[in-house]
Amino acid sequence: MNEKDQTAASRITRGLIAVVIGIIIWSLPAPAGVKTEAMHLLGIFVATIIGLILTPLPMGAVVIIGVMLTGLTDTLKVGQILSGFANNTVWLIVAAFLLTRGFIKTGLGRRISYLFIRAFGRRTLGLAYAIAASDLVLSPATPSNTARAGGIIYPIVRGLTGTFGSEPGPTARKIGSYLMMMEYQAVIVTSAMFMTAQAASPLLVELAKKTANVTISWGTWALAGIIPGLLCLIITPYLLYKIYPPEIKETPQASALAHAELEKMGPMKKSEKILLAVFLMILALWVTSEWNKLDATVVALIGVGVMLLTGVISWEDVLAEKGAWDALIWFGGLVMMATGLNQLGFMKWVANSVAGSVAGLGWFSALIILVV
Template identity: 25%
Template sequence: MKFNKQIIGFFSGIIVLIVALLLPLHGLAWEGQVFLGLTLMTVVWWATQVAQSGYVGGFYIVSLCLLKLADTKVIFASWTGSTLWLVIGAYMIATAVKRSGLGERISYMYILRFVKSWKSIIIGIFVLTLILSLLIPNPWSRAFLIMSVMSVIIKAAGMPKEDAVKVGFTVFAASVPVSLIFMTGDSIINPLVISYSTESINFVRWFVIMGPPAIFLSIMNILLILILFKPTKEINMNFEEVKKAQSDLGKMSEKEIRTMIWILIAIVLWITNGITGLDIGWVTLAVAMCLSLPVIGNVLTAKEWGEVPVHVLVFLTAAMAIGKVGAETGLNNWLAVTLLPGELPGNIFILAIFIAIIAIVIHMFIGSVIAAMGVAVPAVLVCTNALGINPFVIAAIIYLAVYTHYVMPFHHLNILVGQGEENGMYTQKEALKMGIPLLVPVLLTVIFGVLWFSVLGLV
């Protein structure tokens, strides 16, 4: 048998499971110990990519069910609410915006007006990501759409390959901090953070709380990219190429108009959900379904269901089950008592940095943002509940640290999906070059976030 990364990872995961089962873990029930071993094995398999994330997640879910470590209502809790239905609706809306041509049209309009130099290209990528985050509630779909537009820019500017790679990396790197600004910026993970809140977090409330720290980090990312990724030659734009790509779209079609109308309806309902009480997840799914209906839609067809990746839904189900099943089996309490110090720092800023560093270390080993959140948040909440700190603040601090920091592409799916010649053109080298110094802006953002939360009276 030829040993490669997948096979080594496969057996490593099994060894981790066996070790976890054999260790004398005092204070942890057998169910919790089995759950710990299965979770660590799954994390190792995810990190080493022994198989597609959906297959690994599916095996994990089946194992939890067969071993009866928790009731199926707990394991599949993410499906009984709107969270995963929001993901399905988001993918469908993203497909509608992409297939109708609306996203490209908006992008070209922006480029012709504002893009003149290397600096404006980098800033423009972040601005386009922000604009499209209101139209496409999925970071990967946004990034690939912007990348298709940037390929026209790369050609129009006659960029050498080295500079084109930097642009490609920026497209996917921008999707990380900008996705936190609006609640719908990342329809997969943002709702997970909200689930830890004891208060109702609507679209506006999310922007008020998370928007400023995310904007701060986005600016820090722009500055870091401009410092680290300088062009090898001056940019001279040939706008005829861009104008041709824009003219190839033709006049605004009926599909684009209908798509734009439904997107505007969705945005209005997202923004006013604090008044209407309508769940953002169900609103997103409803808009996606309306885009398929005759007369009022006719944008989405039967084949568009293929754009909803089942493996992502299975992966999310598995990752989101970690925290809930961990609570059922007693693992969360055990981790809090065992791994965290008995007395936490009293100063909220020192505490926030301490929590952020712990979360980042967990994330560096686990690789998955959702899995790291599932392990870190419940364990830390057990310790901080006695301090009387708002659970959402703790979840937000961990989220700011875990979601926004990466070193290698596998640490963040937004970076991983863009890797490769056929996608963003970049390799692990660019992610590593950005990821190591990125730790400083991330920790500064955590401090800024706590300051902002204090202004809002949350801490």
């Protein structure tokens, strides 16, 4: 069997695992107070989640199949099936992806990173803090942490490591492995600090609203995440420097390289200035949403509208942002299924069952049980 056939067989096997588990759950009797359709939808939902984990197909394709099965089996009506794609949180993510496109297209993301490196990059530890600071500044408007870390910051870090002769392999420990590890740690922290710093976070917000009637605003999330996040970003570079030390400690070339790159980029272009103003406006409106009463999605769409009107991005850029439309499909489909489970009584049954099992326990014990 050649490699192509092995890959196809592996995909089929992974797909069958998801299907079998979904059928088993579909066939389970519904608990008291839960409709039969809820168990059917749960089977489709769990199969979809397993499909997203095992990836027999791309994420969007897996969710589309789940959406199709929901309609084909008459588990939900067509209006309910398509409701997730009209969800405001889904469109918040789409708009944020388009903001990311602006950062990449204009070069503002690179400029911000080079400014931090020029300021703090004379020592390896300073470089690590510059990487963390760059990720922090960009994270509120880049829901694709892959685009943020891989599309903006990684090429810069890769260029730096090459300057110091640190490549994958025997020379990695010179400086490259430390900086790459630092960016990995930084993107994990910043992704949790803001609701729009990774695509999965708004899904959690939507699930909390649908299942527990708990509303979490952008500002509330940021307020909860900013202190622990900043502490992690302050501690992690130094801690990693001690437990995974680079061989090169002094890096004056990094600051010089950043200065040279900024000289090459020249003064801020008009498009960069507009995008910076839009970014600051969006952040201000998100943070003050409790007072201005503007929905976070409306604010993000205002930003996209301004970028289109001023030519920061074009309609072709919007159409080319595959991540946005992929997120619309898989995010909308999952929101629809979660909403359906709530409407059919399954989430209420789960909440009551869990509440009964943790009643009388201390908060820490209850937390451990819920996490497990």
